[in-house]
Amino acid sequence: NAGVTQTPKFRVLKTGQSMTLLCAQDMNHEYMYWYRQDPGMGLRLIHYSVGEGTTAKGEVPDGYNVSRLKKQNFLLGLESAAPSQTSVYFCASTKDRDRIGGGYTFGSGTRLTVV
Amino acid sequence: QKEVEQDPGPLSVPEGAIVSLNCTYSNSAFQYFMWYRQYSRKGPELLMYTYSSGNKEDGRFTAQVDKSSKYISLFIRDSQPSDSATYLCATSYSSASKIIFGSGTRLSIRP
Numbered sequence: 001n002a003g004v005t006q007t008p009k010f011r012v013l014k015t016g017q018s019m020t021l022l023c024a025q026d027m028n029h030e031y032m033y034w035y036r037q038d039p040g041m042g043l044r045l046i047h048y049s050v051g052e053g054t055t056a057k058g059e060v061p062d063g064y065n066v067s068r069l070k071k072q073n074f075l076l077g078l079e080s081a082a083p084s085q086t087s088v089y090f091c092a093s094t095k096d097r098d099r100i101g102g103g104y105t106f107g108s109g110t111r112l113t114v115v
Numbered sequence: 116q117k118e119v120e121q122d123p124g125p126l127s128v129p130e131g132a133i134v135s136l137n138c139t140y141s142n143s144a145f146q147y148f149m150w151y152r153q154y155s156r157k158g159p160e161l162l163m164y165t166y167s168s169g170n171k172e173d174g175r176f177t178a179q180v181d182k183s184s185k186y187i188s189l190f191i192r193d194s195q196p197s198d199s200a201t202y203l204c205a206t207s208y209s210s211a212s213k214i215i216f217g218s219g220t221r222l223s224i225r226p
Contacts, residue, residue, distance in 0.1 A: 042218035051125045100147045106158025
């Protein structure tokens with residue numbers, strides 16, 4: 001049981017380059033999320049999805065786009081990377097609206113550096 | 116003002132000690148309180164959660180909420196080196212609301 005798998009694990013980008021982060025879950029979860037984690041800032045929600053074909057903005061959506069074409073996959077895109085987007089990105093999923101008891105299942109993160 | 120505040124640490128204690136980790140929050144409407152544990156180079160995982168005020172115990176871990184002072188605590192008894200991790204507190208208005216995470220406290224248990 002793989003849980004939530006994020007690819008790639010590490011990436012270095014030059015300013016202005018684009019990339020896509022892939023999140024895949026095999027738990028048949030409806031809800032999926034993208035967070036970024038920065039020192040002293042905690043986890044901040046970028047975008048989320050409540051089901052296949054849906055997306056919504058979170059707390060810090062600027063500079064990112066997402067797509068959820070298949071239930072098991074949630075893609076995070078950076079169209080023109082900036083140094084301020086250097087961070088660790090985490091994908092998470094939950095089964096349904098009860099996000100408390102079941103908890104979020106997180107991936108192991110993607111470490112992105114933009115130079 | 117952040118909605119959830121945590122001392123970033125690091126906190127270093129000897130093996131076997133009782134550890135106290137704390138958070139404060141700003142909004143009295145929060146009803147659910149969670150603790151996540153995050154090992155180095157891994158994603159967070161849910162440790163335990165409580166609803167409203169009171170205590171909840173799970174093995175060596177006890178979560179405590181004091182809504183009157185907007186204070187959340189996690190106690191670890193008989194701490195082990197394997198407890199070394201970053202601990203994030205989190206809150207939510209309801210079971211279906213977004214979860215707001217603190218920035219985490221880094222804990223190190225010395226053998």
